[in-house]
Amino acid sequence: MSLLHTVAKSPFERDALSSCLDLSLPGAAILLYEDGVYGALKGGRFAERLAEAAKTRALYVLGPDLKARGLGEDRLIAGVTVVDYRGFVELAAKHQAVQAWC
Amino acid sequence: MMDEDRTDEAEGGSGIVKKFMYVNRKAPYGTVYALEVLEMVLISAAFDQDVHLVFTDDGVFELKKGMETAGIGMKNFSNTYRALEGYDIEKLYVDQESLDERGLAEADLIVPVTVLSRAEMAKLMGEMDVILSA
Amino acid sequence: MKFAILVNEGPFNHQASDSAYQFAKAALEAGHAIFRVFFYYDGVHNANMLAEPPTDDRNVVKNWSTLAEDHKVDLVVCVAAALRRGIKNDNLAPGFRISGLGQLIEAGIQADRLVTFGD
Numbered sequence: 001m002s003l004l005h006t007v008a009k010s011p012f013e014r015d016a017l018s019s020c021l022d023l024s025l026p027g028a029a030i031l032l033y034e035d036g037v038y039g040a041l042k043g044g045r046f047a048e049r050l051a052e053a054a055k056t057r058a059l060y061v062l063g064p065d066l067k068a069r070g071l072g073e074d075r076l077i078a079g080v081t082v083v084d085y086r087g088f089v090e091l092a093a094k095h096q097a098v099q100a101w102c
Numbered sequence: 103m104m105d106e107d108r109t110d111e112a113e114g115g116s117g118i119v120k121k122f123m124y125v126n127r128k129a130p131y132g133t134v135y136a137l138e139v140l141e142m143v144l145i146s147a148a149f150d151q152d153v154h155l156v157f158t159d160d161g162v163f164e165l166k167k168g169m170e171t172a173g174i175g176m177k178n179f180s181n182t183y184r185a186l187e188g189y190d191i192e193k194l195y196v197d198q199e200s201l202d203e204r205g206l207a208e209a210d211l212i213v214p215v216t217v218l219s220r221a222e223m224a225k226l227m228g229e230m231d232v233i234l235s236a
Numbered sequence: 237m238k239f240a241i242l243v244n245e246g247p248f249n250h251q252a253s254d255s256a257y258q259f260a261k262a263a264l265e266a267g268h269a270i271f272r273v274f275f276y277y278d279g280v281h282n283a284n285m286l287a288e289p290p291t292d293d294r295n296v297v298k299n300w301s302t303l304a305e306d307h308k309v310d311l312v313v314c315v316a317a318a319l320r321r322g323i324k325n326d327n328l329a330p331g332f333r334i335s336g337l338g339q340l341i342e343a344g345i346q347a348d349r350l351v352t353f354g355d
Contacts, residue, residue, distance in 0.1 A: 006352075008251075008255070064258070089268065090266070092239070098350065100351070
């Protein structure tokens, strides 16, 4: 079993995503939601680091948060899966614990 | 300081022992998180769980020695970290990178801690059952 | 599966309480149980029945009360955090109760997963 890490804050404002990437193990899942979704933007400052992380960790973005912010799935870097709240729940259920990065 | 909270709920665990981790990532005083995490940790002592206290990112500032808060009119709670041992909370971890990035060294800290690399910290976190973070 | 939810931010400055509410609803719809929702830090403001948001927006406090009523979800407000912030039984919204931090630790022990929203 592995952890689900959630990131709710924009990486342009805080180091939540960066610390999450440092302190998550290969095999872990990372869900970006709320302002955390901005981290997964194609062409954004964090795109490269996140693409690298996607090789060893499962990356997810919460669809309703993306949509609310005027962003389509086409704006995300490759290798990211979009989920809804039900998907968030199932991710939490299938990992041993959830660590929230704010 | 926290006695009003130490109610008779302590037996709620009914024998289950889980690995709990409290992750401190915020500096003290600027926001209330450090103080209220500490209150949470003290309550948890009554439940006989396997408690791990982590200080990373700005959380390492919580442990800085020599705090004097009279000038900002706020309560200095840093001595409470020294009292944790009396509550059998003895697993305190700090990561080296967070110290380094902030120009701090282990000698700056008010309590003895285990210093880990970020990789070792990630591994420890990966072993937990419940993680509470602020 | 039994979920415990921790809400650490108030109802309006941050999205955290909204996200927690959407998560709780989705979990219930998927057939999971919510062991408890615990409100800590400024999260205790979610229980303030005196809150009156504009009528053309969601009412976060009321959403929680309705969830508690419809699904018998246990909404617990931390007493120490609440007293600091002026949340008392006098202004406690329906469906919430005030109790000790031990209720959070107990939720961590008893629930299968604890999911935190907000700082």
